[in-house]
Amino acid sequence: MNNTRRSFLQASAATLASLAMSRPVLASPGKASPHVVVVGAGWGGATCAKYLRLWDPGIRVTLIEPNAHFTSCPMSNWVVGGFQDYNYLIKSYDHLPKHGIKMVRDWVTGVDGEKQLVHTRGGHKIHYDRLVMAPGMEFMTxxxxxxxxxxxxxxxxxxxxxxxxxxxxxxxxxxxxxxxxxxxxxxxxxxxxxxxxxxxxxxxxxxxxxxxxxxxxxxxxxxxxxxxxxxxxxxxxxxxxxxxxxxxxxxxxxxxxxxxxxxxxxxxxxxxxxxxxxxxQRAPQICKDAGLRNDALDRWCRVDFVTYESTSVPKVHVIGDPIMSNMPKSAHVSNNQAKICAAAIIELFHGRQPNPVPVIGSTSYSVTSDKTSGAIAVVMRYDPVNKVYVRQPQGGANPLHSELDFAYGLAWHENMWADALG
Amino acid sequence: MQKMPCLALATLVALPWAMAVQASDLHIKIIASTCLNCHGPGGHSLGAVPSLAGQDREHLRTAMLEQKSGARETTVMRKYMNGYKDEEIAQLAEYFSKLK
Missing domain, CATH: 3.50.50.60 (FAD/NAD(P)-binding domain)
Known part of the structure; x- marks a missing residue:
């Protein structure tokens, strides 16, 4: 038995134990297809909504976002430096409905974990089978x-x-x-x-x-x-x-x-x-109000790193900036957490076991001028015994900036946007 | 509390092989999806980062293993490849080669 399969099967035991406690939503004949509500159409939320639909068109997905368009934080320093136009940061949400995602332009005011309802400023009460919270962070001004x-x-x-x-x-x-x-x-x-x-x-x-x-x-x-x-x-x-x-x-x-x-x-x-x-920074007030901001310092949301489900509110998942972890709080990591979370939710709906040993990558590029950039890349593998993501050897930052990393960084942005929003 | 792992292990042993393969496929599918934010949706890059979709499986596998060992010069890919096991690399190569 190779190491991958062994660790996979070892982790399977623990996850199957917890799965034995729950029943798949799809188990009831004639029941409507399961509904996932995603809060926040940033790097994490938009990606999660899209991949839920890509990987399982049988799932209904509602994406709630107050802004009319996406504004990218990555590359915003280019605007600060004067070598990119602000409009370049703005991307349309128009492609997401083409994947069958229902976009709701509204502001979430509350989450009722017991009744599985999301309340919005516009007066909506939206029921979910699973909720994905991707609201970014707030500043402790x-x-x-x-x-x-x-x-x-x-x-x-x-x-x-x-x-x-x-x-x-x-x-x-x-x-x-x-x-x-x-x-x-x-x-x-x-x-x-x-x-x-x-x-x-x-x-x-x-x-x-x-x-x-x-x-x-x-x-x-x-x-x-x-x-x-x-x-x-x-x-x-x-x-x-x-x-x-x-x-x-x-x-x-x-x-x-x-x-x-x-x-x-x-x-x-x-x-x-x-x-x-x-x-x-800390996880936003909506996370606090929903009972998700549950670490000792009242700053971040603790989650199960296999499913990204909250450790305190069942059927509510949290991805991106708000979670407590040793992973970077970056666009790239939010995008990858979104995919791991989406895959786990699909498996849970089908009564199957989510991938018990997720692997996550993190890359970021920082420009040093209008022609040069420096990169960092790290792979983190989930250790199901210690319940943490472990940084793999050889990862880290390049010691010098380069024009090649600038070109790759530009491609990273274009591909990230297309992956999350296209 | 003592009984639950035993129950789970018993269930595990009874799992058909096909399901284990399916689980492994899921693992690779998710890793592959985390490659595509740099390499382009569906494996089709919009910029300088190479596309992966439809590339020859053996070419991809060799390239990734050479990146891992350092035989092939890279900016970030050596850091990535050292995070993956050789069998995952082989499966990823097969996965990307099948993307249209």
């Missing part, structure tokens, strides 16, 4: 004193959810005088796209180098070092933007005074002409 007032005055933004703040940051960088200071304050992990702040420093430096060469970027990093792709970023900063980017680790932003444009950390006060603070 209360952890930065003065952030709310500063944001209200448009003197600070996170620009970490692509949209109007992406454009606001770009506008403020354009208005900044030569010799100005751009402050980027980033949180320690876990959080969305941990390499994003360092990529942002690159794209801003790329812009300053051409138009405002006396300017400076100060990174106030809540982590003890560059969280991701560290050697690659540091080499790129030295090569392309010498002396322009100052990285100050272990320096979490805890306050902001928009009248003086001063960011306070536990150690120092730093003044900027443009200030970008990315606060700590």
């Amino acid at each position: 209360e952890r930065v004193e003065g952030y709310a007032e500063g944001a209200q005055a448009q003197k600070v933004m996170h620009a970490f959810r692509a949209g109007p703040e992406t454009l606001l940051l770009r506008k403020q960088l354009e208005a900044m005088p030569d010799g100005g200071v751009f402050v980027i304050a980033s949180p320690p992990p876990p959080g969305r796209c941990v390499s994003g702040p360092y990529e942002r420093a690159c794209v801003a430096a790329h812009y300053f180098k051409q138009h405002k060469p006396k300017s400076k970027i100060i990174m106030l990093d809540g982590h003890i070092g560059v969280v991701s792709k560290g050697p690659m970023f540091k080499a790129a900063w030295k090569e392309l933007y010498p002396g322009m980017i100052e990285h100050r680790p272990n320096n979490l932003a805890v306050g902001f005074d928009h009248r003086t444009m001063t960011v306070s950390t536990e150690f120092e006060d730093v003044q900027g002409d443009v200030v970008n603070i990315i606060p700590l």
Whole structure:
């Protein structure tokens, strides 16, 4: 017996034990086809809805999303750097109904796990057999004193959810005088796209180098070092933007005074002409209200990593940013979790065993200029005994950026969009 | 609590071979789907990342194994291939070769 089959069968025992407790929805003759409701049409939600239908057209899928179109967070730094148009980030949802997905443009206000109902702002009560929550994350702005007032005055933004703040940051960088200071304050992990702040420093430096060469970027990093792709970023900063980017680790932003444009950390006060603070994050309020945000710190949702079903609310699955795991909170991982979750839901509906040993890949590309990029890739295999995803050897970041990784990164974006939305 | 694993194991032993094969197919199908966000939906890439659909099975398998060993130069594929077992690579090659 080879290792794959052995681990598969070992894991089978545990999963079959739990399956023995439940009956497949399709078991009742004449019963309507099972209904999955997916909340949030981002990288995870849209992908999950699409693959549920691709892999089992017998399942009815309703996808609830408040926005009229998709706006991509990956590549939004290109807009901040001024080498991509904002409209490029916007993609249509028009292809999803062609897969038989019912799109509902609405905002989910509550989940009733007992009655298996989703409540919406538009007054709908939608029954589900299985619910997939993919609502992204929310910012803990209360952890930065003065952030709310500063944001209200448009003197600070996170620009970490692509949209109007992406454009606001770009506008403020354009208005900044030569010799100005751009402050980027980033949180320690876990959080969305941990390499994003360092990529942002690159794209801003790329812009300053051409138009405002006396300017400076100060990174106030809540982590003890560059969280991701560290050697690659540091080499790129030295090569392309010498002396322009100052990285100050272990320096979490805890306050902001928009009248003086001063960011306070536990150690120092730093003044900027443009200030970008990315606060700590957690699973959104809707997850809390639904009883899904159940870790000890009340930040993330714990799930079974075979099915992505909540550990506290049966028949509710959570994918993407909101879950507590050692997987990166990235577009790529959300997309892959969506597929594992979709496959598991299908197996459960048919009374079969979900794949007990899922394997997940994570890739991300960070641009360092308008022609170069650095990549990271990791494969994680689920260990059913210890119930964790284990990083496989040889994974990690490329030590240097390259034009080839830039080309592959561009293809990654195009293919990801087509995979999730096409 | 002690009885449940025994029950499950007994069920497992009684599983027909076809079902085990089916489970293995499911495992490969899901891994393959996680390749397609880079390599394009259905294995048809829209950019510089190579398409996989309809490629010769042996060519794919050899390429992936060479990426794994480092004999073939890559940017990220060596990192990926070292995460997969050789038999998974062989099955993935077969899966992609059959995509139209």
